[in-house]
Amino acid sequence: MTPVLDLAGIFVFALSGALEGVRKRFDAVGIAVLAFFTAVGGGIVRDLFIGVQPAALRDTAYLLVPIAAAVIAFFWHRQVERAMPGVLVFDAAGLGLFCAVGTSKALYYGLAPMHAVFLGVCTAVGGGVLRDVLSGEKPTLLYDRELYAVPAMLGSTMMAVLYALDVRGFTATLSSAVVAFAFRILAMRYRWRAPLAWGLGGRE
């Protein structure tokens, strides 16, 4: 079950990367590169930090799914752009799943809970940061005040707590992912904002 969800998450992230490439008038190579690193960049960072070979290099699906997303964005970007509000829901699902899977992998390899949470968040948001750096942009994660890392932190923390309580496997992954997903959807719906530094007038 999780592998299918995992690949669905990768597909949606890849689509968002590929669309960014189309918007910036990148060529076919640029679109494919952005699709790949947006989708699996967070997992690659996680695995390098854990000290294992990146999963993206052990499973051809991690290469083929981003390429498929790049091809779709290449030909049908207008249709995909129009479906974007729907894509955001899938993106939130990917966010939830990736933070849960990332945390659980780090815990499995013996990292302390706090570091596992950190790596769970890296898994979920790292690809988007890489996408922005490769596009020559400031990472939107760092300044746009949307709650994106915060839901991931919540889901990752829940995963670490469940793991400590010996709740593992599919139940733990799914419930943590759902918590992050729900929080992300609420944050979008009610436009919750991350604060600017004190005194910079960030509270409208």
Add this chain to the structure above:
Amino acid sequence: MTPVLDLAGIFVFALSGALEGVRKRFDAVGIAVLAFFTAVGGGIVRDLFIGVQPAALRDTAYLLVPIAAAVIAFFWHRQVERAMPGVLVFDAAGLGLFCAVGTSKALYYGLAPMHAVFLGVCTAVGGGVLRDVLSGEKPTLLYDRELYAVPAMLGSTMMAVLYALDVRGFTATLSSAVVAFAFRILAMRYRWRAPLAWGLGGRE
């Protein structure tokens, strides 16, 4: 034989990185950093992804050759700039060699052919992407529509095919490198272009 070619490729890549530093009025430190990471950045990424210590940190030549290139660019950048059309030929040779060597190293460490091809391309083009990111630029690889990653993909694929057919060693490396090199030269000569996304008016 290959080590000499390898260092020649590193020298040319380092030169292109150092020149970029001179053009951007970077100081001596910046010129040296760009020379180093342009030359060996692709190989470092490949080795981190494979899970071995980067070759650049096991052989002092990989440090000394980029420094030599930086020194040359520092003092004689005008002469090197003037020789640039010639340098592009060497750059194409480096591209060919790096994709072949990178693919073969990944295959040697047991990666699947498709991932080995991916890492071969990373070896060949990763340094240039790092150079652009460190210069504060969008990576030209992603948008300039020159065929640069495509010849590397061709050479890497050929290397993987030869490997599967049990043709290995110098013969395989050289013939794959030559294919990538020749395709790159043809692409420059006839101004072949990578397409933009469908409907963005990329076909002049």
Add this chain to the structure above:
Amino acid sequence: MTPVLDLAGIFVFALSGALEGVRKRFDAVGIAVLAFFTAVGGGIVRDLFIGVQPAALRDTAYLLVPIAAAVIAFFWHRQVERAMPGVLVFDAAGLGLFCAVGTSKALYYGLAPMHAVFLGVCTAVGGGVLRDVLSGEKPTLLYDRELYAVPAMLGSTMMAVLYALDVRGFTATLSSAVVAFAFRILAMRYRWRAPLAWGLGGRE
């Protein structure tokens, strides 16, 4: 003794990263991310290049200290900005300590002296480069002509020489750090400048 100094260095680097985030009007997430990667990014790069799990992922202090610095910068950035000339002295101390510790770790893992010096410099300056790349800026290290990498290179070289002479442990670390620190302070005091490429009018 060294662990305390090490955490002090991390705190100061994290503070400089967090302040950069405040200046750029990043949100709370961005400020924390910049604090973390500025503080431990250089060490992470060093450890990935050595081939060991990054120390930042084995010790919760490496996560908590940057978070503490981010919180301080979030609420009291004005006060910290005003104290900046003082912070620069601490930053120079961090630079000295990091290059010494980084070189010594690389030597301990059997790298050649020249590569150990390279990794010592990476440890000291890598966080600042990551901070700038994540902020969407050209790395100041590469063009601002301040002597920042050069003192680190000096301290790292001294560490490698002492190691070869069998002077190790706290004495070696401290004296190498002091040399880099003193050189950095002198460079700031007398405005020593790294040269631009020959003929670019860099010598006022």
